[in-house]
Amino acid sequence: MSAKLEHAVLSLLEENARIELDQIATMLDEDKEIIIQIVDELEKKGVIVKYGTLINWQKASTKKVAALIDVKVTPQRGHGFDAIAKRIYLFPEVRSVYLMSGSYDLSVALEVDSMEAVGKFVTEKLAPIDSVVSTMTHFVMKKYKEDGVILDEPEKDERLVITP
Amino acid sequence: MNLEEKCSPIVRNMPPSGIRRFFDLVNSKPDAISLGVGEPDFITPWHIREAGVASLERGMTSYTSNQGMPELIETIRHYLQSQFTLSYEQTEVMITFGASEAIDLALRTLICPGDEILVPEPCYVSYIPCVQLAGGNPVPVPTKADHGFKLKVEDLERALTPNTKAIILCYPNNPTGAIMNKEDLAPIVEFVKKHELIVISDEIYGELTYGNKHTSIASFPGMKEHTILVSGFSKAFAMTGWRVGYVAAPLPLAQQMLKIHQYTALCASITSQVAAREALLHGLPECEAMASQYDRRRRLVVKAFQDLGFTCHEPQGAFYVFPSIESTGLDAHTFAEQLLLEESVAVVPGDVFGQSGTDHIRCSYATSLESLGEALNRIERFVKKQKNKQPIHHHG
Numbered sequence: 001m002s003a004k005l006e007h008a009v010l011s012l013l014e015e016n017a018r019i020e021l022d023q024i025a026t027m028l029d030e031d032k033e034i035i036i037q038i039v040d041e042l043e044k045k046g047v048i049v050k051y052g053t054l055i056n057w058q059k060a061s062t063k064k065v066a067a068l069i070d071v072k073v074t075p076q077r078g079h080g081f082d083a084i085a086k087r088i089y090l091f092p093e094v095r096s097v098y099l100m101s102g103s104y105d106l107s108v109a110l111e112v113d114s115m116e117a118v119g120k121f122v123t124e125k126l127a128p129i130d131s132v133v134s135t136m137t138h139f140v141m142k143k144y145k146e147d148g149v150i151l152d153e154p155e156k157d158e159r160l161v162i163t164p
Numbered sequence: 165m166n167l168e169e170k171c172s173p174i175v176r177n178m179p180p181s182g183i184r185r186f187f188d189l190v191n192s193k194p195d196a197i198s199l200g201v202g203e204p205d206f207i208t209p210w211h212i213r214e215a216g217v218a219s220l221e222r223g224m225t226s227y228t229s230n231q232g233m234p235e236l237i238e239t240i241r242h243y244l245q246s247q248f249t250l251s252y253e254q255t256e257v258m259i260t261f262g263a264s265e266a267i268d269l270a271l272r273t274l275i276c277p278g279d280e281i282l283v284p285e286p287c288y289v290s291y292i293p294c295v296q297l298a299g300g301n302p303v304p305v306p307t308k309a310d311h312g313f314k315l316k317v318e319d320l321e322r323a324l325t326p327n328t329k330a331i332i333l334c335y336p337n338n339p340t341g342a343i344m345n346k347e348d349l350a351p352i353v354e355f356v357k358k359h360e361l362i363v364i365s366d367e368i369y370g371e372l373t374y375g376n377k378h379t380s381i382a383s384f385p386g387m388k389e390h391t392i393l394v395s396g397f398s399k400a401f402a403m404t405g406w407r408v409g410y411v412a413a414p415l416p417l418a419q420q421m422l423k424i425h426q427y428t429a430l431c432a433s434i435t436s437q438v439a440a441r442e443a444l445l446h447g448l449p450e451c452e453a454m455a456s457q458y459d460r461r462r463r464l465v466v467k468a469f470q471d472l473g474f475t476c477h478e479p480q481g482a483f484y485v486f487p488s489i490e491s492t493g494l495d496a497h498t499f500a501e502q503l504l505l506e507e508s509v510a511v512v513p514g515d516v517f518g519q520s521g522t523d524h525i526r527c528s529y530a531t532s533l534e535s536l537g538e539a540l541n542r543i544e545r546f547v548k549k550q551k552n553k554q555p556i557h558h559h560g
């Protein structure tokens with residue numbers, strides 16, 4: 001499979017997970033069989049991880065509270081940061097965990113139902129972990145853009161309906 | 165006092181644009197999905213907009229030189245050289261209010277009363293009126309669907325008279341999406357040289373081709389002398405509202421055009437000139453990304469029309485498909501009107517772009533994938549309904 005074709009398939013699926021494989025085939029001028037095979041391979045290799053939906057929870061009727069937590073940890077002999085990262089990312093309320101360069105080690109994104117739940121997570125689950133040295137919690141007040149998509153006010157199509 | 169009689173007959177006798185008439189109808193259907201828009205659905209890339217904003221913040225609010233900002237002209241020269249192997253001097257390029265002004269300047273500079281200008285059709289709606297306004301006689305040269313709407317030198321030869329002065333070429337073409345590659349252009353080049361004609365080459369869609377790279381007719385040996393190259397930023401960089409374009413021509417022509425521009429336009433907007441420079445310097449990757457999106461939509465639309473049994477040649481450039489709707493038994497105006505009223509999809513009847521566009525419709529695929537998909541579904545439903553309406557002939 002060419003890297004170019006793979007990239008084209010991935011970018012179409014990243015834009016719309018519900019796009020029909022037929023349509024991908026037409027748009028990329030390829031046989032449907034080839035597209036099916038490519039997607040299959042990408043799924044097997046774990047390049048395509050899952051087909052999700054980007055939700056703007058700020059607009060949904062059940063709200064969610066998001067927080068970013070800077071975590072300083074002591075790395076463990078033989079495991080570096082991986083073991084401690086795993087202890088954190090296995091909590092289902094954790095949306096993402098990144099190992100960072102700079103003044104702290106792990107950036108943990110949390111999405112839960114309430115402010116209290118954030119507090120509870122930090123004091124009862126995160127802080128008590130042995131190798132966690134310190135935490136700094138930042139609440140997200142408003143999401144403007146998520147995963148490359150503007151959530152704020154999308155730019156409107158201002159074009160006239162018919163132009164030459 | 166009859167104010168209308170005060171107006172010039174050339175203007176009075178000019179029919180209002182066919183697009184305009186249809187526009188009012190479409191406006192009465194606010195929920196319509198429009199495939200009638202001749203401009204990108206993308207918004208100008210942010211770094212280009214940002215360059216414009218920053219120039220305003222720096223207080224750049226003055227006129228520029230008539231010809232345009234020297235830095236922009238320099239950038240355009242490099243761009244033309246590297247993209248299309250065209251060599252123009254600093255004095256041979258001028259910044260205009262879009263390709264639109266450039267077309268008008270070229271025509272007004274060339275035309276003496278009675279001059280004939282060959283206009284291959286279907287074509288962009290401004291050419292014929294602009295020729296008339298300049299006092300010339302437009303001579304339509306029909307191109308045909310069987311040839312993928314490519315221009316044939318035989319058709320030009322048939323239209324040639326001693327009064328022929330110039331030809332307006334527009335490839336990639338609005339509304340047909342046709343292109344002219346090197347082999348297609350070669351006989352036209354010979355014809356132009358033989359009869360010492362001028363080509364006004366509107367290459368505004370030059371960045372939007374879907375197979376081979378665009379060939380400019382000015383890049384043929386000896387053709388720079390015969391060519392007024394018109395282009396701009398509207399289509400390639402999604403900058404229609406900025407009203408900025410340019411014209412490049414051999415010095416003797418450029419000097420004359422500059423005089424008209426100097427007295428009628430003074431100069432193009434400085435904000436837009438700054439943004440246009442940013443577009444050429446750093447915007448080509450985005451331009452490519454937009455072109456690749458158009459390309460994918462193009463295949464989708466062509467397939468949809470072919471699946472409906474329409475004759476639809478594959479457009480190789482711009483962002484239009486121009487299928488024949490003859491198989492529906494409707495003429496283009498009825499088709500477009502009924503489609504709008506019954507299914508709320510707007511397309512443009514092809515004869516708006518000239519007689520040879522009759523029985524075709526122009527659909528722009530500069531439309532988001534979702535809207536495009538929905539519009540195609542509705543068109544399919546509409547066409548199937550028409551088929552059922554057609555009288556059934558009983559044999560026997």
Ligand SMILES: Cc1ncc(COP(=O)(O)O)c(C=O)c1O
Binds near residue numbers: 288
């Ligand atoms: C063929 C052609 N030429 C020129 C123009 C006008 O371009 P500009 O916005 O640069 O004036 C258009 C716009 O639709 C066009 O389709």
